[in-house]
Structures are given as C-alpha cells and as structure tokens.
Amino acid sequence: MNAELIDRARGFAERELLGRERWFDSRPPAPTAASAALHAAGLANWWLPAEYGTAGASLTDSVDIVSELSYADAGFAFSSFLSVLGTTMLRLYGDPALADEHLGRMAAGGGFCGILVSEEDAGSELGRTAALFTAKGDRLVLDGDKYFATNTDAADFLLVAARSAEDDAVFGVVLVPRDTPGVEIVKRWDMIGMRGSATYQVRLSGCEVPAANLLRGHGLRLLEAGLNASRILIASTAIGVCRRIRDLAMEYAAAKQVKGAPLLGNAVFAGKLGQIEMLIDVMRNQCRSAAAEFDGAMASADPAAALYRAGTLRSALAAKMYCGQAGWAVATIGSELFGGLGYTHDHLIGKLVRDLRYVGLVEGGDDVIRDLLYTRYVIPTAKRR
Numbered sequence: 001m002n003a004e005l006i007d008r009a010r011g012f013a014e015r016e017l018l019g020r021e022r023w024f025d026s027r028p029p030a031p032t033a034a035s036a037a038l039h040a041a042g043l044a045n046w047w048l049p050a051e052y053g054t055a056g057a058s059l060t061d062s063v064d065i066v067s068e069l070s071y072a073d074a075g076f077a078f079s080s081f082l083s084v085l086g087t088t089m090l091r092l093y094g095d096p097a098l099a100d101e102h103l104g105r106m107a108a109g110g111g112f113c114g115i116l117v118s119e120e121d122a123g124s125e126l127g128r129t130a131a132l133f134t135a136k137g138d139r140l141v142l143d144g145d146k147y148f149a150t151n152t153d154a155a156d157f158l159l160v161a162a163r164s165a166e167d168d169a170v171f172g173v174v175l176v177p178r179d180t181p182g183v184e185i186v187k188r189w190d191m192i193g194m195r196g197s198a199t200y201q202v203r204l205s206g207c208e209v210p211a212a213n214l215l216r217g218h219g220l221r222l223l224e225a226g227l228n229a230s231r232i233l234i235a236s237t238a239i240g241v242c243r244r245i246r247d248l249a250m251e252y253a254a255a256k257q258v259k260g261a262p263l264l265g266n267a268v269f270a271g272k273l274g275q276i277e278m279l280i281d282v283m284r285n286q287c288r289s290a291a292a293e294f295d296g297a298m299a300s301a302d303p304a305a306a307l308y309r310a311g312t313l314r315s316a317l318a319a320k321m322y323c324g325q326a327g328w329a330v331a332t333i334g335s336e337l338f339g340g341l342g343y344t345h346d347h348l349i350g351k352l353v354r355d356l357r358y359v360g361l362v363e364g365g366d367d368v369i370r371d372l373l374y375t376r377y378v379i380p381t382a383k384r385r
Contacts, residue, residue: 005055005057005061008041012038012041012069013071014072016034025351027191030198031151036110039109043065044080045083052107062291067243072244076197078358079197082115084226084229084230086226087103088225098175116146117223120147124365126171129161140211141206144204159176160176176204182208185202224307227312228316231363234320234363235286238323238324238326242327242331245276245334245349246273279329280330282322290316294313297310314373330356334353
C-alpha cells in the first residue's frame with residue numbers, strides 16, 4: 001500500500017475540502033478551484049500511468065484515496081475519479097498515438113474525460129442506444145442526445161457510445177474532442193445529492209472526427225472493462241461518507257445527554273456504532289479485493305485482451321451493490337441518531353444521506369447489478385465458485 005500517497009490525499013482533503021461542505025452542496029460552478037488545487041498537489045488523475053507525470057497509483061490504493069476525498073465531499077471525489085472509466089477504455093482500446101496525445105494533455109493540465117453513454121430510453125439498457133455515428137470517407141459524424149454525463153463541460157475530450165448508422169449491430173465508442181463543433185450542453189442536471197459534481201444533458205449534432213477515433217472492439221465490451229474500475233471507486237465513496245457519519249456521531253455523543261448520562265456510554269448507541277464500524281471494514285475489504293483483481297488484469301501480459309474477455313468482474317459488481325446497500329444502512333442509522341436534526345438541511349448528516357444514495361443508483365442500480373450477477377455468474381455453471 002502506498003501510505004505516503006494516501007496521506008497526501010488525506011492532507012489535501014483536510015486543507016481544501018473540509019469545512020466547505022455547504023459550498024460544495026450549493027451546486028457550485030464546475031470545475032471548482034479545488035480541482036485546480038488537486039492538480040497543483042500532484043494528485044489529479046492519480047491512477048494514470050506515472051509516465052504521464054501523474055502519481056501512478058494502483059486501483060487498490062485508489063480505493064483509499066477516494067475514501068479520503070469522499071470523507072470531505074463525495075461529489076468532489078466523484079468528479080475527480082470518474083474519468084477512470086474513459087481513460088481505461090482509451091488506454092486499452094484506443095490507437096496508441098491517440099491515447100498518448102489525449103491522456104498526456106489531460107494529465108499535464110489536470111483535466112477530465114467526459115463519458116457520454118446514458119440516454120433517455122437507454123439508461124441501463126444500452127442495447128437501445130439511439131446515438132449514431134456515420135462513416136463519411138475517413139471521418140465519422142456523430143448525432144444524438146445523451147442524458148447523464150458528468151464533467152462534460154470541463155472535459156478535454158469525450159468518449160461517446162453510439163451505433164453505426166450503416167449497421168445497428170455495430171456498437172462503438174468514439175473519442176470526440178470537447179471543442180468539436182456540434183457538442184452542445186443542453187442543461188446541467190439539478191441533482192439531489194453529489195452536488196459538488198456537475199452532470200449534464202448533452203446533444204451531438206453533426207460532430208465530425210477522424211475515423212481513427214473509433215476505439216477497437218465492441219463498444220459494450222469496452223464499457224464493461226472501464227466500468228469495472230469506476231464501479232469500484234463509486235463503491236469506495238461510501239467508505240469515506242460512512243467514516244464521516246461515524247465521526248459525526250461520536251462528536252455528537254460526546255456532548256449529548258440521554259437519561260442524565262453521556263450518549264457515549266449508552267449501550268444502544270455503542271451497538272449501532274459497532275455495527276457501522278463492521279460495515280465500514282467489510283466495505284473497504286471488498287473494494288480493495290475487487291481493485292486488486294482489476295490491477296492483476298491490468299498487469300497481465302495483455303490487459304486489453306484479459307479485460308475484454310473477462311467483461312464485468314463479479315468482484316466489482318459485488319463491491320458496487322454491497323457498498324450501496326451497506327452505505328444506505330449506515331446513513332439510516334446516522335440519520336436516526338441525530339433525531340429531528342437528521343431530517344433537516346441544518347445538520348451535515350442530511351447532506352451525507354443524500355450523497356450516499358447515489359452509490360446504489362449510478363452505473364447500474366441494484367436490480368441491474370443483480371441481473372448481471374445472475375446472468376454472468378449464476379447461470380453459467382462453470383463460473384460459479
């Protein structure tokens with residue numbers, strides 16, 4: 001474990017994020033000054049290979065980095081790491097020159113990658129994607145609307161999931177520079193939680209890029225490879241938020257009196273906090289185990305083939321669903337501990353509850369994850385363990 005890097009992330013969160021929760025919850029303009037500070041601290045895009053001038057962290061260490069950032073603000077953490085989905089796909093399946101150009105520029109500037117996948121009628125059913133790319137000589141032209149796309153406005157480049165207009169069985173992922181004519185921000189969504197991040201509805205109208213910007217392989221398989229990384233880190237945000245809930249509860253209990261005695265000595269309170277600690281520990285262990293499996297695939301002789309063949313990792317699915325459910329259980333306990341304050345905007349616990357809900361919703365809600373686990377790992381007898 002890279003303890004020094006994780007300590008740097010903790011120090012950054014303490015200096016730049018803690019105490020600014022209400023500001024991050026106010027839906028601030030994106031990107032925030034904290035993103036520039038993250039880059040100045042040498043922590044932006046920390047998972048990219050060190051040859052790009054980044055920290056070069058493993059996904060296993062990224063679990064703890066995300067936990068530290070999320071302890072202060074999960075929305076900021078989400079914006080900071082979500083590019084891992086796109087950068088993973090580009091590194092593995094993009095033309096090497098294309099990948100080096102865009103990842104190098106992104107790393108040098110502390111920038112972002114936008115992922116344009118979800119649509120109004122194709123959220124969890126990506127097979128219904130309506131966005132199209134049309135071949136035009138040695139160029140591709142993209143058209144379509146995308147729904148929930150985080151970081152798009154500030155992104156250096158976008159990775160767009162679309163079908164071939166000539167053959168709807170061909171599903172691809174195309175790199176589109178953000179400044180390409182025809183990329184239109186329709187609106188920024190007013191999210192209930194995670195308001196320190198910025199998610200948009202985007203329209204593509206006649207966006208023309210070189211045909212070489214089409215990544216290799218079937219787009220759905222490429223997305224599965226990248227989603228393994230981002231789902232694990234989404235799950236990791238629950239660890240940080242739950243740690244914050246635990247600490248807030250302990251601060252509250254130190255001063256709160258119940259039946260004439262400090263709440264800290266109350267057996268019911270102690271039992272609830274013991275339950276929270278158990279859940280935090282299991283969440284972290286599951287996320288780090290899933291991340292280690294992903295790191296192992298990335299370190300193999302042919303990581304592109306290994307992840308293309310593996311598709312959706314069971315450990316990543318389990319981490320995503322377990323942390324969403326366990327995190328929501330912690331949020332419920334925490335909210336109840338604060339009584340009426342837990343149902344107000346006046347206390348931080350309300351924001352933390354709203355932020356935690358996203359873990360079980362984005363990049364596949366629980367029913368989607370259950371179905372993936374069933375179809376990929378229960379039905380195929382050989383994959384059962």
